[in-house]
Amino acid sequence: MVITNGIAPTSAPSTVGTPTISPPPPITDPLPYVSLKTGLCYDVRMRYHAKIVTNAYDYTDPHPEDPRRVYRIYKALAEAGLVDMKGASGAEHIGGKLMQHIPAREATKEEVTLVHEIKHWDFIERTASMTQDELVEETDNGDSVYFNNESWFCAKLSCGGVIDTCKAVVRGDVKNAIAVVRPPGHHAEPYKPAGFCMFNNVAVASRVILKEFPEQVKKILILDWDIHHGNGTQRAFYNDPNVLYISLHRYDNGKFYPGGTFGNYDKVGEGPGEGRNVNIPWPCGGMGDGDYIYAFQRTVMPIAEEFGPDLVILSSGFDAAPGDELGECFVSPAAYGHMTHMLKSLAHGKLAVVLEGGYNLDSIATSALGVTKVLIGDAPIPLTNVYARPEAVQTVDKVSRTQARFWKCMKIGHMIHDLPEAPAVERLQDIIRRYQASQLFAHFSMTKLPIFRDRISRSFEDQVLCTPGFQSAKTVVVIVHDPPDVWTEPDPVTGQISLHDTFVMDAEIKYIQWAHQKGYGVVDINAPAVFTDQEDEGYNVQAALQDLCLYVWDNYLDLSDARNFVFVGVGEACGGHVYLLGHREVRERVRAAIAFAGAKTVFPIVPIMDEFITDWYYKNSLVLTSSNHPMWEQSNGGKNPRKKYGNVQKTEYETMNELLIGKYSDVIAFAEEDIEESSSEEEDAGPDRKRLKNDGSSDEGLVDGVIPTSAAIM
């Protein structure tokens, strides 16, 4: 069939269903699957569909869905020796020792309309006889799709090729197959073409297989690793329990093509198809081998095995490959090979790979080669990047939790019940703050410091505590801290935590004990990680904390008798005291600023009031970071941070609790030295520090004593 006049011929029914495929090997073959070749569907005529050139840009910057795409893949397979390339057109001569040609043929109206509305078919048919101007107009009006007079023919050829590829796999003419076809299909909706796609090749083929092989194929898995969500395929089977659609794609909060929320993880199918749709929506670009392998091991393969498909069709775009300007990801040919290898373990190996997108001609060629080698039986190339990024882990976790309602394998370790909307549900952070408050009252008589609310969030009302009479103490320790750490091991089966195996680690209390014992006043400010009060939602915690620190300074600390202040920050809450130090005249009275930053943000001081504050801060601060703080990573050059961040030290500790306990003696010594200096003229009200200091164990002995837990609040 040769196209000469720009008008595609009508479909040729004589070739439908009778592709020239050699008979299966004799039954005496002990492992017939091993003897079979891998099918290859390729037809040079698919290049006829092309964008009509309307301006100079079309030459310099051709449309990504470029007619050369299929040829470049075919050429890569041929150059690797996987197929014999006899002659330029190739179509009739493809084959060889390893691969077997599956001819493409035009899909019929009957087949295509198993998925698409008749008006959709009719519209594509009309493009074959449209004028140049009409075609350009339809191209401009369409949803990212272009047309010429060959589009209809090519769309039918692509779709028919995919149908016959799947049939060849199901019949066992080949052990598996790859269809190198265009235009692609997975964006084509049942009612319209979209996203470079005219007919949804994979969806149509799935419907044909389910119809024509009802005994052999009851369930089909469509795995779609094109970087775009296959909205059309999802739509076609959204309420069908017999077709499981799993897609890994960039989602970017609905901003990535095709956009909207249809590709989000919570779209799980509906009606009888509920639970038969799995979206793995990446939040950003840059995803690579480790992320995809992780998703396969954690979600794709367990669900696929539980589903138990009779046929796997792979919607194989290669736009997640490095070099693809649309995808911006880094999935290597090795990883494509590994994923193909995993999919081969399903459905007795019946796997049909179908080209979808992928627009870097080099990338799609090497990626397709990686897939095809593994289809033929080669071992995958070992992976070099096996680490999943946090973004991938978080996404896969969300998917697993969502799918746990439908798949037993996904229930493991997940509490599948939503948080009830019931009364008597309290945030643990509030409970623990009240517990802290009761402890501080019981042991140190600490009470609430009144906050007369103006700009200050109501959520901070219960969060500031003080020792009685701190206003007249010579030395006041101001502690601004995050909620304490919680240590737990959730049940690996149910994901539940048990209250008796969960521990709250509140090592800050050591520092209050120290101050109490010294006779210092104490002000303790708790910074919740989020606000509990409905009213405060959306109010930035860090900004609110900064306001609160200024408020406490202006209304209490600045007006007190104290000559010495020691500031202690713990966690993200350090931002509060560092902000205060930069925004008020504090140099004369603040003797030490200690920040337990741990692995959290190290805040720079901003010299608003006092140009010398940066030097002062560097000299009088101790900023303690954990060994795993990002600032110490090689990639950050390992340089010491600038002076405005204070006297930053790397410690050997990892957790905040370890840091608070491990650096206790150093911090106390640092704070006391500065207090001593400042008050050498005049004696402090506290006990004789010198005596205590000579008796080193005395300090430690007191603070190590566990607070008796029987001192309950009631």
Added chain:
Amino acid sequence: MVITNGIAPTSAPSTVGTPTISPPPPITDPLPYVSLKTGLCYDVRMRYHAKIVTNAYDYTDPHPEDPRRVYRIYKALAEAGLVDMKGASGAEHIGGKLMQHIPAREATKEEVTLVHEIKHWDFIERTASMTQDELVEETDNGDSVYFNNESWFCAKLSCGGVIDTCKAVVRGDVKNAIAVVRPPGHHAEPYKPAGFCMFNNVAVASRVILKEFPEQVKKILILDWDIHHGNGTQRAFYNDPNVLYISLHRYDNGKFYPGGTFGNYDKVGEGPGEGRNVNIPWPCGGMGDGDYIYAFQRTVMPIAEEFGPDLVILSSGFDAAPGDELGECFVSPAAYGHMTHMLKSLAHGKLAVVLEGGYNLDSIATSALGVTKVLIGDAPIPLTNVYARPEAVQTVDKVSRTQARFWKCMKIGHMIHDLPEAPAVERLQDIIRRYQASQLFAHFSMTKLPIFRDRISRSFEDQVLCTPGFQSAKTVVVIVHDPPDVWTEPDPVTGQISLHDTFVMDAEIKYIQWAHQKGYGVVDINAPAVFTDQEDEGYNVQAALQDLCLYVWDNYLDLSDARNFVFVGVGEACGGHVYLLGHREVRERVRAAIAFAGAKTVFPIVPIMDEFITDWYYKNSLVLTSSNHPMWEQSNGGKNPRKKYGNVQKTEYETMNELLIGKYSDVIAFAEEDIEESSSEEEDAGPDRKRLKNDGSSDEGLVDGVIPTSAAIM
């Protein structure tokens, strides 16, 4: 080489290192791996090693390490058409289209002593010339191992066969291979034979490969799925960073052969080999496909991929197969195939499978066939059992947590820090009980009920609260409950829970509100899941709770003025009130016994004091179970439980919190009806129930009001 005199010949160095393997295919082959055959090492002479018959039992109940083992596997491969079987002995004629023979040859002293001590070699050598009596004596004295005069020859043949199998794979003479050899090797320690094993074939082969192919093979993965721990292999590489040993085996708390703790999950290697030993120790028999596949997807494959081996050697016992009397597990040929398929994705497919144990002759034949077909290139048979048991999930979780110190892939979702031994660490259950107490004090003026301790655990001291003057109330509600549920979603990356995304659900308070509003007295007993007080460790919580309930009854409730008691149990704590009902005369005053059993134990009443109590309990109780309570499972027949369990009802709710909220109206109605009946002669002190009842929304309106959380304790 023919053995006629019972004495094995000395090793024949002329064959060492020069097996008769055909040259690799020409370089023009596009996918040389695909063209290669799978190697098969098999030698009929390995059957010469046999247990000397000393009594009649040896005939009727032959030793499991039976000489027929290797032949039965070979026969299965031949019957499946994978190898041509020409003549009975076969050895020289093995081969065919799919497989290639790898001749066995005797390992040399130089090779064997790369792993084993010379005295070990010398001892095995001596067995070749021992008398019958000496052999029997050594057999009796050994650690589960037997000897005859051919043992030395067979041990060398088995070991040499494995060495050359691995060499053939490394050199690329074959794409992969299976060595059907005996005696097995993985229990053989560097210094002694053990567990049917003489030389550690896999360990010796690994050492030879590392020595002779230093450029090609720098790292070896040994995967051991024999149902027994490969103690000898683990020992041989325990401090070697270049050999990663991963074993899945039954451990049974150290009671399964080879016993002791060497096979536990915390044995991770030492010195430079720390983190290069992974034990996956099953706690019991009955493990099946889903468990093994889960372990592979979650731990084995991620670690193996992160390790990046150059060669994989599979210590392939088949004693986890169904029918093996030692293993008692259910790993199907399909699962063996799937695991083999996964391992093929490592190390460019360089995989050498080596027979270890497996004692059911039919099972080892079908299992080995499953593995070999996949080695050759067949698609694995689809899995039918894909569900991991809780025991498997728990084991894999322990392994992952332990290995998280060494493998980045295992860190995901795990808090790798141990709970610090620091001060100021509190169990969350204690914090929450104090919070509950503060709430009950704030809203209902409830205070501690004094418990004068005798048999009662000190841990219960803070756990009993009461409303003021409950002793003179006409109606008292006694609530015995577990700690409240906690709802959380741990961070999938770090495993940490955040206090602001963790919620405590304390719906019981609705029932206290109801009682309070009615003017009833309330006694609230909290039953901790474990005791916090050191002194009480090991003291059974359920027994202690029963004691406490009797104590509260005898010392307070029985002596009170109350004419009506309503008992409400929540969770496992229901055991407390059901025990009390059976052990005291309560029928006259207890009007209703409500048990929110949820998915927990449903306790039967034991009629100690009153023979009619069972009927009474059935009539006056409401035992509410969740829809997923095990008693409703099909396998339990779905029958209603007997009368002694009370009036048990299946609800539509799953969690305790849903149950408490969802059944609120029913429970209140049930309780009030009984109270009404009993006090019809005399008016109750509470508000007019009738009026409230006519105004249905009044009940609900009051109890649904959220308790203001600002009413803090300070």
